Amino acid sequence: MTFSNNFENPHEPVSKQNLDKALAEGEPQTELLALLELTGRQDLVERWARHITGANPWDHSFTETDLRELRSELSSVLMARFEKRWIEPQRGTEINVDLLLDLAVGAPLSSTYHDLAKKEMGLKPDKVEWTHGRPERADRMRVAIIGAGPSGITAAIRLRDLGFDFAIYDSGNDFGGTWLHNTYPGCGVDIASHYFSFSYAPNSNWSRYYAKQPELLAYLQTTANEAGLRSHTQFNTEVVAASYDENNHVWNLTINSGDGGVSTAQAEILITATGLLSAPKIPEFPGLDKYEGKSYHAAQWDHSVDYTGKRVALIGTGASANQIGPALAPEVEQLTVFQRSAQWNIGVANYMQSVSAGEKWLLANVPEYQRWFRLRTMLSQNDTLRPAAEVDPSWDAPDGSISAENARIRETLTQYIKDELGDRQDLLPVALPDYPPFTKRMLRDNGWYRMMRRENVEVVSARNISFTANGILDDSGTEHIVDIAVFATGFDASRALGTLKITGRNGRTIRDIWGEDNPRAHYGITVPGFPNLFVLYGPNTNIGTGGSIILQAETWSRYAVEAIVRMIECEAVEMECRPEAMESYNRAMDKRLEGMIWSVSGGTTWYRNASGRVVSNMPWSTPEYWEMTQQVQLCDYELLDNEGNSVQIQSAARADAS
Structure with missing residues (x-):
């Protein structure tokens, strides 16, 4: 029309x-x-x-x-x-x-949902404010933000509104984070666009109900530019180390620039906004070093390689592969998908529709x-299918389902797969997962099963592939000749903060505290031993039952910025999470996680670390987590003044109450 x-x-x-x-x-x-x-x-x-x-x-x-x-x-x-x-x-x-x-x-709706809804609709203020006007000592508190994606953008906007001196550092050449780096064919969002956007910057002009990467990137960059963040940002710069100087209450940053130079910077407060899925992971496949074709990770797509009419291997069947496969299949001579396990896909009626x-x-x-x-x-x-991810202790079924609702959803999704396969029911053994839904990330169907029906597509179940000079050997030893190998093998999600070397109090690094893959934090944001450090998209803050990471970014940044403001209003220069506060929160979190499918299902998932602990997902619903982070409890923190003296909790409490 x-x-x-x-x-x-x-x-x-x-x-x-x-x-x-x-x-x-x-x-x-x-x-x-x-x-x-x-x-x-x-x-x-x-x-x-x-x-x-x-x-x-x-x-x-x-x-x-x-x-x-x-x-x-x-x-x-x-x-x-x-x-x-x-x-x-x-x-x-x-x-x-x-x-x-x-x-x-x-x-x-619950009363908590009422409050969250009003915030999302712009009917309830969400800004952090100074209690009695901006104090002069705020001039001496510089803030460094590592990452220019959604979390870094919204944290910076909050700091700008409060008059802070802040700087953003990002290894990319522009704003966007994951939406800047992921440019593979079919790349798009799996949360509806009108919600996958900042509550303070609604976009009425989305072209699709579920937008694709170029449009999402343009939205983030427009938001950042209109907020005046570009003048505060250093692109093509990677913060490789941050060390806390306890005597001067300052973070010392080591920064690598794109031209190979090394520089330093200082900030009293450090906010990391590097994302959970930012470090691409390629397993050490035998023979990969001998492969003579082109190969690259999906998150590092090589646009100089023309895949048209080529024989392409897609290794992996997760969220990226689910978008890449249907986009590539009509363009290539042959698409061979190597899967360790099939994925559950859910059909959404308006997923492909234009607005x-x-x-x-x-x-x-x-x-x-x-x-x-x-x-x-x-x-x-938000959490629309959460009941299917919650364990019913009285439920006992041989198929591994965790509740009656989980079993019902499994039947519904199984029928969906059968319907999509149509006259190719012979593909069902390869297409149908052998674990209960929600063990892994639930995928929006991008046309995966219809892709499987194409004559030029083969899905090979293989857990131990290896490479030859010309292709890939599957588990049976059959060689598949391929010109291009695309690794949709995910990210190093459990190694929070990736390769960034962060050194806190007493010379202890974050790896000393967390090990390689066992991170913990208070509300997923603050860590004992690391004063004035705020981690956005930290441990156990991913949403596993449906919701928007943009809302989470607003939630994390609000908590962090409110903490900074209250610290300054208490005339403190240092704020450190008390170990007992973090431990109490994590005990409650672990207890709640015991009742979620990711803790009990036998299927593999990147939500867990090598020892089987869930380190990525939070057990809370979106409104629960939002409510518990709405007010910083200063009693959870040790506050120090410039002389290193403890700020009395009474004065801190008065500032908090006022």
Whole structure:
């Protein structure tokens, strides 16, 4: 459908005809919520609210008559507003936002979810503020941020708003983090775009409900540029070491530049925002050094290599492979996929769909529609299948399922695979996982099973491949001749902070504390022995049951920046997590993790370290973790002044309370 220019330009008059066309392309549930917010009419609640049956766009029971009448009512209200003849409901007659939140998905939300929802909708402040104005001593607290991806961007914006002197360091040549470095064919997000975006920077112009990498990268770079972060950022610079000077309460940074030079910098506060999936991992396959073809990791895609008409090996079947395979298959002569284990894929009805011009216009020009659309999108993503990942201790089944819900989801996903394979049911033994769903990351189906049906695609189950000069040997010794080998073999996720050498109090490094793959932190953010260090996307902060890492980034950065502000307001220069606080949090976390599938399933997963402990995922739901990090408890920290004296907790508590 083509819309008139005044749909693209909100400054031009809006015609009722074009408005009605836009509403016809909107989401009915969101339109009703917007109408209720605008009018406060209780009779419309009683008339239509029961037709909202869930958070997905297709979860409703509106009839065609309902839709015509609903959209006619909303059209009249919006036209009155656009023509400046609309009268807002009298105070006291509007419908309380909490009531609307309980109508948003057809079932009441928890009180915590109400608070989180208001924050995401822009109805509840999320900024950290100085209690009594910015103190002069804040001028002496410099902040270094390592990483210019989503976490680094949102941390920097919070610091900018508070007037801090900060610098961002990133080894890449621009903002974007993982969305800058991952450029493989088909690369995209698996969380709906209207939620996979900052709450303070909504984007009404996403081209797809699930955007691809170029659009996501452009969004992050636009957000950073509009926030004025470029002048604070040093690109093509890698911080390789950070050492804490206890006498001067400062972090000393060692920085490698792109031209081979080495420099140093200092900052009183260090924030790491290097991400969880930032260190590509390629196993030591036998014979790889003898392979004469092209090879590279998916996260280091070599765009100089033309794969058109070539024989390509795709090694791995995880999230990246799930996007790469369907994108490559139509272009190559032969695609051979080597899998250690099959993956569970879930079909999402609007995963491949473009956002219509009408809906874009509503998102850009009707604030109420944008708010409720984002809220409903969030609720369609957060922890929606969490019950299937929670262990039922009384459940006992030979198939490895952990609960009745987990078994039900397994049946649903199995039928989905069968349906997608169509007349190629002979592929089912290769396509069907032998472990329960949610053991590994649940994937959005990018057309994987339809890819498997192609004549030029072969999926080979092999756990111990090796390379020859011309190809790959599978477990049976059969050689597969390939021109290009793509490693979709994941990242070194359990080795938190990667190769960055961080030295804290008494000369102890982070590796001394964590070992190679056993990291722990207080709320995943602060670590005893490392004063003024804040880790964003730290241990056990990944979401394993659905949600947005962008929301997590806002949560981590808020906690870190609030901690910095409270420390300064207490006239302290050093803030260090107390061991007993971290240990208490981790005991509770470990106990909760015992009830999650990642701790009990026999299937392999990057969520666990070499000893089997879950080190990546948090056991909490998104609103639970958000709530527990909303206020920094200063009693969890040792605060020191410039002379090294302990700041009394009484004064700290007063600053916290005020």
